[in-house]
Amino acid sequence: MPNVFDYLDWRGDLSIKNDAFNDVDALILSRLSYFPFDDIVSADINDKITIKNASENFFATDLNNDKILWEGDAELLKACAESERFKNMKLSGYVNIVEREKQMQFSAVVIEIADNCRYISYRGTDNTLVGWQEDFNMYYMFPLPSQQTALKYLEQAAKSLNGTFILGGHSKGGNLAVYASIFCNPEIRKRIDGVYNHDGPGFDKEVIEQNSYKSMISKIHTYVPQSSIFGMMFEHAEEYTIVKSTQKGFLQHDIYSWEIKRNHFETLNTMTNTSAFFDHTLTELVSDMDEQQRKAFIEGVFSLLENTEDKTFNEIAENWKSNSGKIFKSLKNMDNKTRSLIISTLLNLIRCAKNNFSDINPLLKKNRKNKDNK
Structure with missing residues (x-):
């Protein structure tokens, strides 16, 4: 096309x-x-x-x-x-x-x-x-x-x-x-x-x-x-x-x-x-967390990625075998509070995705525009 x-x-x-x-x-x-x-x-x-x-x-x-x-x-x-x-x-x-x-x-x-x-x-x-x-x-x-x-x-x-x-x-x-x-x-x-x-x-x-x-x-x-x-x-x-x-x-x-x-x-x-599925899932996940929890989760996840010592996602993907081990090791060595927050948030993400999987037909109620109608 x-x-x-x-x-x-x-x-x-x-x-x-x-x-x-x-x-x-x-x-x-x-x-x-x-x-x-x-x-x-x-x-x-x-x-x-x-x-x-x-x-x-x-x-x-x-x-x-x-x-x-x-x-x-x-x-x-x-x-x-x-x-x-x-x-x-x-x-x-x-x-x-x-x-x-x-x-x-x-x-x-x-x-x-x-x-x-x-x-x-x-x-x-x-x-x-x-x-x-x-x-x-x-x-x-x-x-x-x-x-x-x-x-x-x-x-x-x-x-x-x-x-x-x-x-x-x-x-x-x-x-x-x-x-x-x-x-x-x-x-x-x-x-x-x-x-x-x-x-x-x-x-x-x-x-x-x-x-x-x-x-x-x-x-x-x-x-x-x-x-x-x-x-x-x-x-x-x-x-x-x-x-x-x-x-x-x-x-x-x-x-x-x-x-x-x-x-x-x-x-x-x-x-x-x-x-609609991703929109609803992310909205539900974020609504379940306060600002400090969001901050701690994001910083925690990216600290795991930074411990691979790669600077780009391409580099992480190219070295995925060694990086997987580094990430899991870093997760294990994290303080209990941060590790628990990361794991519980990821589990909550799966729950939100499951909740929205069968409930995505009511399409977005946001404004739409189709220039072909002009």
Whole structure:
């Protein structure tokens, strides 16, 4: 089925000036922040390089191929660099921060779409343990360090650059884009033309009830695949578009599985029961724990993973035999209180999953949007 690469084949010969910016363009630009542009794109927001030149520099050495996170990313960058639509867009202000002490993973890049219009692309979660722990920290911490950094990044960009902005990101990056847009000062908010959240988590009720959030709702564009798990975490006050994916379950988080119809997404009317199942199960599990218990559980689980001395999930998976022994040994050596909390929470997760397994037909009561009806 058609995906972003088919879109680039069909629309890549037309510049933004000749054919207006659309939802699929936003998805592609959200994905560009996943590239490890270290030493290629300057941290200086005024020192720009075209996507074409950045791509040439990136692929000048085979070493960079090992840094690519997701299958399809290399092809996407090359396709953008060869297309009339994207090749002359300019990149600047690239930052990539991973701070274990703060439990923060943050990366972003400014993309100049046209004169006086820039897309700030926030990277989602990479495969580092730090990045994943920060995601789970959402269950007891607000704001996250990466959310605060995303806001500062927008404020600095707005101070240095004239014109308007579009914010966007995939996964956690989408959440960061929304956060920055609703917590920036009103003068900056007026300069934001749109916010794109591609399968990123929402927020708790206290946030979505704020006036600044409500004032941005009409500009927030949220997209989730039909069996979304990550994008259904927490609450969405804005309407969201359900995108048809060729994958199943967790793998629908992969944007290359999202189906495209000409210059927009192939959409559906409802989520699947799988999405409802995970949504209800996680909600029930969290409701059974207070904030301190959530914090202790998350820190306990990630301390077990850190004891493997691997820094990414890929490394843990590659060394799974030796790491399994290390994890069980670390669990055995934990203090009784933490060990009991981890075991009891995992058992409670199984119980919640069992309770929801046969009770997922009442589909989500959240807002839905199908652009095919427009």
